[in-house]
Amino acid sequence: MIDQTSRDVLRCHSVADVVQALDYAAATGRRVVPRGGGHCFVDRCPADGIVADLSGMDRIMVDESGIATIGAGARLGPVYAALHERGRTIPAGCGDTVGIAGLTLGGGIGLLGRQYGLTCDRLVGAQVVLADRSVVECSEHRETDLFWALRGVGGGQFGIVTELRFATVPEPSVCRIEGTWTDGNLVQTWQDWAPDAPDGLTVNLAVQAGRVTLFGISTLPPTETEGLLREFTARAGVLYAIDIRLDVPYSMVKPTFSVVDPAPETRRVRSEFFARTLSERTAGELLRGLGGNRRLAFTAMGGAYNRVAEEDTAFAHRGERYLLEQAGDPGDPWVDEAWTVAHAEGSGRVYPNFPDLALDDPSRAYHAGNRARLAAVKKSVDPQRLFDFPQAL
Template sequence: MAALTLGAGLPATAVPSRSDWNALAGGLDGRLVRPGDATYDTARRLFNPAFDAVRPAGVAYCANPSDVAECVGFARRMNVPLAVRSGGHSYAGWSTGTGLVVDVSRMNRVSHASGRATVGAGAKLVDVYDRLGADGVGIPAGSCPTVGVSGLALGGGIGVVSRKYGLTCDVMESVQIVTADGRLLTCDADHNPDLYWASRGGGGGNLGVAVSFGFRTHPTREVTVFFLHWPWAKAAKAVRAWQAWAPSAPDELWSTMHLSRDGGMDAQIVGLYLGGRSGCERLLDRLTDRIGAVSASSVRQTSYRQAMMIMAGCSTLSVSQCHQAGSLPGQTTDGRLSRDTFAAKSHMAYRPLSEAGAKTLVAEVARPGNHTVLLDALGGAVSRVRPDATAFPHRAALFSVQYYAHRAGAAAWARAAHARMRPHFGDHAYVNYIDAELDGWRAAYYGANAGRLARIKAARDPGRLFRLPQGI
């Protein structure tokens, strides 16, 4: 998930005084954390420890849209770089900076009425699933539990039930945004439709600070989750079989393929079926017939809420434990999730891999290191939306590709694997896996929608208060 970011890492041309910062703190209903405060070293951290050297001048935990407007006004008057953080998962580290970090985690209320969810921009996905699940409804969203809903939705939102219900941005019926002039605007099909269009796939941090969303919900039911493993010798065959099966399966079935060298070599297909076990097994039989016998498998029916916990890697934890530990907003005192040092890149696959392409991908994963390639199936409802209907352009993609590496040599492996797969996948990429090294990023993220996004940017933020290294 790419977090909201405004001007992260750009040097300020004016230095606010202590009294300026004190005035900002006094004008907030929330809390401003400054260097020297007891919680500063925790407050400044992102999910990825690779960015721990960045030291913001202040971190504002905004309690409401007025706090956000106060921070935006401060940044504008003082010419201070402004980074906005929802979950802190920005792959490029652009949800921090040397100036003011606006953290929206306190604005995390989730409510539901008459088929519509109202979700604060700081809500974490595990809490969204849990609170909506209590009412027997859900929204299509991702699997990482501590990702903030804001960054996910603004960049598109590939997720666990997207093939049935669409991307997160496809069920976004409205969004409230604080713009560069400090106004709080409601954006939907009838009000500020340009910002509404751009907020569905244009990526966070370009046009303002989202503070709240209205999402169309779907009713939930018992589902079936599955985990299938094959010997590494069958990995290339499994890739080719999966890519022919997954994007064209019934909408009710979503799956992801993981090729991993992280604690061992593994070719795994994981997924969720919006239906019973017997129907799921019939569909899985079509896949296993193409690949061959599995080395291990698990197929079981469970509640929708528990399925989301399983996909989050939190099957043995409570919702409260499925957070990072701490006392700051977005954390819980009994949280058990850890941070992760990683490097990542992406492709969007518009065509199937050839036999040679599949072998190349498998060979890249087999290289020494701790890394995984994740292929998430698209098609279904995602593909039935026009590429220009929202800012997310990749409606014809068959699946997304993420190169995710840990520890020593992570960046070098991701860079090499991405380069070697470029002849097979082309130059399409997912803005929520934002990549600071990516050449041609504007076309890769936005395709033919880039020009319209640039025109909206020029009209809504002519002074470019909201700046990103890769900003529209």
């Protein structure tokens, strides 16, 4: 989303190229910012900075034991397609052009996450070029502090990741779910219900232009899926008007949601995690402010996301029920107003992959109780702060 045309861009095709890029940055005293899929919500590269573009490092291999080794420049579309060829997948995000590295380093929320956890929860190893130009392998057994920190800290903090290794899961055939209503009451029912649904059912909710859209997937048997969705519509007091499409390979389902869940390319997005249902008053105020391009999006958490302890990985947000995004045209004051209204009932925690320059205490919001340990890792691997940007550790 960021115009990087005025910056020096070094295109890296190998680990040696990455080392050279860091040599160049150190020699010229300029900051270096790695780029994977280029989807970061904010501009982290100073005007005289150097972008290390890793898109040339996008090899994807899967071994017999189901471990996928993925170059840090790969994007999700090719990752899903290559894993699909082997009948495998990973729980990862939805945008085909999102980079695997940026997504994983900040967590990685997606339609299989309630069943298998964050993308970073499937990470078993990574290769990283550190500020001193050393190339390190990290895993549960090597460079364990760095490995802990990479799983959820957010991109660009400690070095340039060149390769990621994941424990893949069998690719499921899923039920694709979509239903649209005009009744705002669904919002309250969804909050009480979706985060507690069985792990195999992930349904998110978007509200825009007077329409409330439920969309997601289920890996449960179709009859069980339909039963659960009927329970939801009965509780909400609306007609059962849900389209279920059977047997869609997981890797193929996301593009089918491009209309109900559009990429936020031209919108400003603010967000926060919530551990409780919004009060009727707050929900009503949020809904009343909607119109035009203004959008509220609720993403269900719970399930496997919350079965990892807060201190087990750098991703600290393990007790949340849902993520709420407020999106609107850039310059629309409603985005800040709606965020402030909802924030009064929020957890004060923000997803590191949705960076927000308006936060008062970003470090607390992104890292909560993991801040001190993350700061210690930063000090040990990047004492000169070669990797630095607003809101960095």
